Amino acid sequence: MKTILRNGTMLLPGRKVAAGDVVIGEDGRIESVGASREEPDGAAAVDCSGKLVMPGFVNCHGHTAMTLVRGLGGGLPLKRWLEEAIFPVEAKMTPADVYAGARWGILEMFAGGTTTVADMYDFPGDGTGRALLEAGMRGRVSRVGLSFVEGRLDDCVTFTRDWNSGHAPSLVEADICIHSEYLTDEKFCRALADANRWLKRPLHVHVSETKREHEECIGRHGKTPIAYLADTGILDFGGYAAHCVHCTDDDFRIMAEHGVSLVHNPTSNMKLGSGFARIRRAMELGVNVALGTDGCASNDNLDMFEEMHLASLIHKGLASDPTVLQPWDVVEMATLNGAKALGMESETGSIEVGKSADLAIVDLSAPHLVPCLDVANLAVHSMQASDVVATYVAGRCVYEKSKPVSDDVRNGFLAAVARLGLIRS
Numbered sequence: 001m002k003t004i005l006r007n008g009t010m011l012l013p014g015r016k017v018a019a020g021d022v023v024i025g026e027d028g029r030i031e032s033v034g035a036s037r038e039e040p041d042g043a044a045a046v047d048c049s050g051k052l053v054m055p056g057f058v059n060c061h062g063h064t065a066m067t068l069v070r071g072l073g074g075g076l077p078l079k080r081w082l083e084e085a086i087f088p089v090e091a092k093m094t095p096a097d098v099y100a101g102a103r104w105g106i107l108e109m110f111a112g113g114t115t116t117v118a119d120m121y122d123f124p125g126d127g128t129g130r131a132l133l134e135a136g137m138r139g140r141v142s143r144v145g146l147s148f149v150e151g152r153l154d155d156c157v158t159f160t161r162d163w164n165s166g167h168a169p170s171l172v173e174a175d176i177c178i179h180s181e182y183l184t185d186e187k188f189c190r191a192l193a194d195a196n197r198w199l200k201r202p203l204h205v206h207v208s209e210t211k212r213e214h215e216e217c218i219g220r221h222g223k224t225p226i227a228y229l230a231d232t233g234i235l236d237f238g239g240y241a242a243h244c245v246h247c248t249d250d251d252f253r254i255m256a257e258h259g260v261s262l263v264h265n266p267t268s269n270m271k272l273g274s275g276f277a278r279i280r281r282a283m284e285l286g287v288n289v290a291l292g293t294d295g296c297a298s299n300d301n302l303d304m305f306e307e308m309h310l311a312s313l314i315h316k317g318l319a320s321d322p323t324v325l326q327p328w329d330v331v332e333m334a335t336l337n338g339a340k341a342l343g344m345e346s347e348t349g350s351i352e353v354g355k356s357a358d359l360a361i362v363d364l365s366a367p368h369l370v371p372c373l374d375v376a377n378l379a380v381h382s383m384q385a386s387d388v389v390a391t392y393v394a395g396r397c398v399y400e401k402s403k404p405v406s407d408d409v410r411n412g413f414l415a416a417v418a419r420l421g422l423i424r425s
């Protein structure tokens, strides 16, 4: 059945705002966008008057199942945070735990208008991939490359190949991934790059998150992490690099050349005291900049409105210049640029005829959203995840604020947190 989202305020491509209808065809794609008209026979009409209809967010860097360890290890620097707080709990996680954590994270993302996530975590198939497919969320999953885990290289190649051949065409695809330069050796990177000549997938990776990591890479290889990764061939099919806080201008030039997007994670970078990515310079040098939440232990939520808000504010503050990053620049970072980073711009990221109907509907009646003088500014600086009233992926309504959270998902999640020894059951 067709769905018609009637009489909403729409955030449209070309930085336009218009009032009208979005008609979603039976195939889940946007069939028309325009002035309000009578609903076609047999269409399900959803009244969107007083509401914003916007593209769903593309969260380009997350570890969805880290909802299980939300807030764990707060106050520690990155290396100690990973080694003392996070890794010991992650070592105990089973595919069932990751599945339960991912289901909970997906709920949180849907409730905040996010329709796509690029995830990097253990158990990408039985855990996160399964949860994404069941929930109907668009995503990218990846087997995380770590050279100290025996057999991991073969796992990475096999998982990527088998997932994509077994699930295509699908909402969820697999990309290649290494955790970072510092957790994979050169042999691993070169071997994965060789295998990727056949897989032909972009790379999901953490890059230059801390100064120490960036400098240690120069000590090991005589090159920055980005220059080193480019030399191994692992960026030959593009990629999306989280953080890039300490990247140089030359790094940005290499990223632009290789089609590697910068995924900015402002909350995570501030919470872990990593610094501020120079995203304006990256943009000037032709790098596509998208946004991500990172995981729930360094954020501690999956709220893309908050990432937009912080991204907008910190770069104005840093530059002592309020003209830096206009609201629409930030909205696009969270939507269309994210779709570009994942090579999905023909599928999602904007409200356009022919694209998949991946949409968020936001109630504009809350006190903090009145008056609505500039919708993009309001979206970046005033809206909260809790203002989202419905979320659609591929034309299917995956979230309605008025409906209670499933007991099954909640109980499964809390049982997993208890199993990991983090709370009493």
Ligand SMILES: [Zn+2]
Residues within 6 Å of the ligand: 061, 062, 063, 206, 242, 294, 295
């Ligand atoms: Zn991360």
